[in-house]
Each structure stands twice: as structure tokens, then as C-alpha cells.
Amino acid sequence: MSEPVDTTSGTPTYDSLLAAVTDPDGREVLDPATGEVVGRVAERSAEDVDAAVARVRAAQPAWAARADAERIDLLNRAADAIEAAAEPLAELLSREQGKPLNGPNARFEVGACAAWLRATAATPLPVETVVDDGEVHAELHYRPIGVVGAIGPWNWPMMITIWQVAPSLRMGNTVVVKPSEYTPLSVLALVHVLNTVLPADVLTAVAGGRDVGARLSAHPDVDKVMFTGSTATGQAIIKSSADTVKRLTLELGGNDAGIVLPDVDPEAIAEGLFWGAFINTGQTCAALKRLYVHTDVYDDVVAALTEVAKAMPMGRGLDENNVLGPLQNRAQYDIVARLVDAARDSGARILLGGDPDPDAPGHFYPTTLVADIDDDNPLVAEEQFGPALPIIRYETIDEAIAMANRLDVGLGASVWSSDRDAARAVAAHLQAGTVWINAHGGVHPMIPFGGHKKSGYGLEFGAEGLKAVAVPQVING
Numbered sequence: 381m382s383e384p385v386d387t388t389s390g391t392p393t394y395d396s397l398l399a400a401v402t403d404p405d406g407r408e409v410l411d412p413a414t415g416e417v418v419g420r421v422a423e424r425s426a427e428d429v430d431a432a433v434a435r436v437r438a439a440q441p442a443w444a445a446r447a448d449a450e451r452i453d454l455l456n457r458a459a460d461a462i463e464a465a466a467e468p469l470a471e472l473l474s475r476e477q478g479k480p481l482n483g484p485n486a487r488f489e490v491g492a493c494a495a496w497l498r499a500t501a502a503t504p505l506p507v508e509t510v511v512d513d514g515e516v517h518a519e520l521h522y523r524p525i526g527v528v529g530a531i532g533p534w535n536w537p538m539m540i541t542i543w544q545v546a547p548s549l550r551m552g553n554t555v556v557v558k559p560s561e562y563t564p565l566s567v568l569a570l571v572h573v574l575n576t577v578l579p580a581d582v583l584t585a586v587a588g589g590r591d592v593g594a595r596l597s598a599h600p601d602v603d604k605v606m607f608t609g610s611t612a613t614g615q616a617i618i619k620s621s622a623d624t625v626k627r628l629t630l631e632l633g634g635n636d637a638g639i640v641l642p643d644v645d646p647e648a649i650a651e652g653l654f655w656g657a658f659i660n661t662g663q664t665c666a667a668l669k670r671l672y673v674h675t676d677v678y679d680d681v682v683a684a685l686t687e688v689a690k691a692m693p694m695g696r697g698l699d700e701n702n703v704l705g706p707l708q709n710r711a712q713y714d715i716v717a718r719l720v721d722a723a724r725d726s727g728a729r730i731l732l733g734g735d736p737d738p739d740a741p742g743h744f745y746p747t748t749l750v751a752d753i754d755d756d757n758p759l760v761a762e763e764q765f766g767p768a769l770p771i772i773r774y775e776t777i778d779e780a781i782a783m784a785n786r787l788d789v790g791l792g793a794s795v796w797s798s799d800r801d802a803a804r805a806v807a808a809h810l811q812a813g814t815v816w817i818n819a820h821g822g823v824h825p826m827i828p829f830g831g832h833k834k835s836g837y838g839l840e841f842g843a844e845g846l847k848a849v850a851v852p853q854v855i856n857g
């Protein structure tokens with residue numbers, strides 16, 4: 381478990397940061413690009429969760445009693461600490477998660493952590509007067525919940541931890557973080573850096589497996605769980621949190637559709653489509669996973685996208701030239717390989733990729749574009765969470781909307797058109813928490829983000845995100 385550290389020891393280096401979070405007797409954590417050992421993590425038990433919860437619970441009243449301005453100041457100082465440690469944090473993230481330093485990857489993710497802390501610190505949440513008619517005066521206040529359990533995935537491990545931690549702390553809660561077993565060191569390092577400025581026991585992390593997450597979500601002294609991960613785990617958390625009626629924010633799986641209208645300029649949108657689909661080598665919840673293109677522009681969009689995709693270098697993250705990395709783990713690689721192979725076997729046309737080198741080290745799967753594929757193909761219907769994009773032809777907009785909406789998930793979606801009003805009219809029919817126009821997947825700390833259907837419930841970011849980690853209380857009188 382991370383502890384507050386001595387801030388006089390200076391700016392961390394890669395080695396000092398790794399030394400602070402690695403345990404010589406712990407489990408090996410491997411670099412997904414090379415198979416080399418990055419570090420060793422101490423796996424904690426459910427009993428360790430109990431101890432961590434007890435410590436943050438004891439610290440919570442004093443944290444909540446601080447003035448909001450003091451917590452704001454500490455969040456800004458935490459952002460300063462991340463910026464001072466940005467390069468070693470990015471290097472550790474790159475080695476452990478696999479994502480390159482450059483492009484919208486490791487340095488970008490660390491930068492986003494600082495930016496989200498600052499934006500969360502700057503978000504106002506004034507008391508709302510709901511009725512004031514001379515007879516009745518009623519106000520809506522937002523009080524701390526207590527202890528928040530923050531359970532996260534491996535794809536954006538640092539950024540998602542900050543999304544959970546920053547609003548929770550701002551609202552006067554204390555937090556126990558449970559990182560993914562695939563990327564524990566990155567999150568432990570982030571928490572370590574935050575704890576160089578935060579008071580003791582306001583924030584701690586417990587690395588471990590499912591049992592650790594399960595204990596946190598059933599724990600009687602945890603009042604709220606912020607969870608980002610798969611829909612199946614989200615369903616398990618709903619069940620295990622039932623006895624204690626915990627508040628939940630669930631950011632779950634997605635399989636986002638993009639609809640390209642016939643009026644687009646294919647070359648102008650090709651790069652936006654590429655990054656919408658392949659950011660973080662496709663390991664992104666709200667990435668473009670199913671592209672529906674009108675038959676009039678299908679061949680031109682496919683050709684323009686293929687040209688862009690061919691030019692994007694993939695390789696080891698520490699090589700400054702790369703913008704795409706390996707898949708983070710073998711299980712994810714196997715899912716992508718199985719689904720692309722099945723698509724090929726069904727007669728779909730592989731435009732690019734689909735041919736990983738079985739003898740190469742690491743979990744590299746090439747950027748893969750698949751054309752002339754049916755909407756019910758498993759590569760379209762299942763969340764493949766990797767660097768493969770099926771491109772489906774459509775004739776009428778009603779048909780495209782029906783295909784986009786037919787799955788039981790609805791995190792994001794996008795509409796691509798030269799006519800913003802036409803795109804917005806289509807957007808209104810899409811069952812997704814966010815619909816982007818001529819872009820896909822961009823998030824902003826002031827814009828609420830959340831899912832529809834089995835992509836989860838609850839909102840993050842902005843004032844809505846602060847309310848989600850608070851208890852509303854009406855003062856009537």
C-alpha cells in the first residue's frame with residue numbers, strides 16, 4: 381500500500397518512482413512489448429482492504445471538515461506534483477501498459493491527469509435554491525458521501541484513476557484505489573506522487589486481484605464505488621454492493637458506432653476516423669468500433685482511411701517514433717485475433733493488417749481494417765477492444781441508425797457530415813451517452829460523460845461528476 385512520502389526528497393526519477401512502488405518479493409509485471417520484467421507488485425488480500433478502508437475512514441471526517449478552498453489548493457498542488465514527475469510517470473506507464481510515449485498516449489495521459497485535477501479543482505458547485513416563494517425556502521446542498529472505492533481497468537490506468545479520485549477528494553471523501561492487476565505499478569506510482577502533497581490516509585491504493593475488488597464493493601464501510609471496466613464485472617459489483625445499498629457509478633464496456641453520411645469529404649475525415657478508432661491501439665472504451673459508411677462514398681472513405689492507417693507506426697512505446705503500441709495482454713490479443721480470423725473466414729475483405737507475426741516478441745497485433753462485412757459478424761457485434769475496425773456499407777440512414785442502435789451497449793457514437801445540422805438530426809436518434817460530430821471519443825473535464833444501456837450509469841466530469849460523489853441534502857426552512 382502506498383504511504384505519504386517525504387516531499388523533501390526532490391523530483392522523482394524513473395528509478396526512484398519504481399523503487400517506491402515495487403516489492404522485491406512481489407509478482408512480476410511484464411512489459412507487453414518485450415516480455416521483460418518492469419517491476420514487481422505486492423499482491424494484497426481482502427484483509428488488506430479492510431485495513432485500508434479503516435484508515436481512510438478514520439481520516440475522512442477531518443478531510444471533510446477542511447474548507448473547500450483548502451481541498452482545491454491541495455488538488456492543484458497534486459497537479460503540480462504530477463507535472464514535476466511527468467516524464468518518469470509516462471515512462472512507467474509506457475513500459476507497463478505498452479502505449480507509446482508520443483501521440484495521444486503516455487505523455488498525453490499523464491498531462492490529462494494534471495489537467496483533470498485542475499479542472500476538478502476549478503469546478504464550482506454552488507448551493508442550489510430550488511424553491512424561494514416567500515413561504516418556502518428550500519436549498520439543495522451536496523455533502524460528502526464518506527469512503528469511495530475506486531476500481532479501474534488497464535487501458536487508461538492513470539487517467540481513469542484521476543477521474544475517480546479527483547472529484548471524490550474535492551467533495552470531502554477519502555478513497556481506496558484498486559488498480560487493474562495488469563497495470564498496478566502505474567497506478568501505485570500515481571497514488572504515490574499524489575500522496576507527496578495530500579494529508580496522510582486520505583488516499584491509498586490496494587493492488588490485488590478480483591477478490592480485492594470484490595471485498596471493496598461489498599465492504600460495509602465503503603459508501604460509494606466508482607467502477608470503470610467490463611459490463612460483466614459491473615454486473616458483479618451491482619450484486620455485491622446490494623446488501624449495503626452502495627452508490628455506484630458504472631462506466632462499462634462499449635462498442636461504438638460511427639455513421640458516415642454521403643456528403644463527406646473522405647480525405648478530410650480520414651485522420652479523425654483513424655484516431656477515433658485506433659487511439660491507444662483500439663483499447664479504449666469509447667473508441668469507434670463499427671463504422672457505417674454510405675454506399676456512395678464507401679470506396680473513397682475506405683481508400684482514404686487505409687492510406688492514413690498505413691502511415692501510423694506501431695512498435696515499442698519507448699521508441700519516440702511510434703504512435704501505436706502492443707495490446708496490453710495476451711488475453712486481449714487472443715480476442716482480437718479470434719474475431720479478425722472469424723471475419724476473414726466469413727468472407728470479409730481484409731484491407732490492411734490481420735496478419736500478426738506469431739514469432740515476434742510482445743503482444744503486437746497490426747492495425748487492421750476489414751471491409752465488406754455483415755453487421756451480424758462477431759467482429760462487429762462483440763467488443764473486440766483492439767486495433768481492428770469493421771467497415772459496413774449502408775444504403776439508407778434509417779438502416780444505419782437501426783444497425784448502430786441494435787446492440788445492448790451505448791457508450792459513444794459519432795456522425796460524420798459536411799452538414800452539422802444533418803449530423804445533429806441523426807445524432808438525436810442514436811442510443812449513446814455521447815454523440816460526437818466529425819470526431820469520436822474526445823473527452824473534456826467540464827463535459828459530462830457516461831453510458832447508455834449496458835455501458836453503465838452515472839456521470840463523470842464537471843459539476844455532474846462532483847454531484848455523483850456527494851450526497852444531496854435538502855435544507856427546507
Ligand code: NAD
Nearest residue numbers: 533534559560590593594609610613616631632633634665
Ligand atoms: P475488468 O472488468 O476485467 O476489470 C476492471 C477492474 O475490476 C479490475 O481492477 C479488476 O481486478 C476488477 N474486478 C474484477 N472482478 C471484480 C469483482 N468481482 N468485483 C470488483 N472488482 C472486480 O475490465 P478490464 O478488462 O480491466 O477493462 C476493459 C473493459 O473496461 C472494457 O470492457 C472497456 O470497455 C471498459 N472500459 C470502460 C470505460 C468507460 O468509461 N465506460 C473506460 C475504460 C474501459
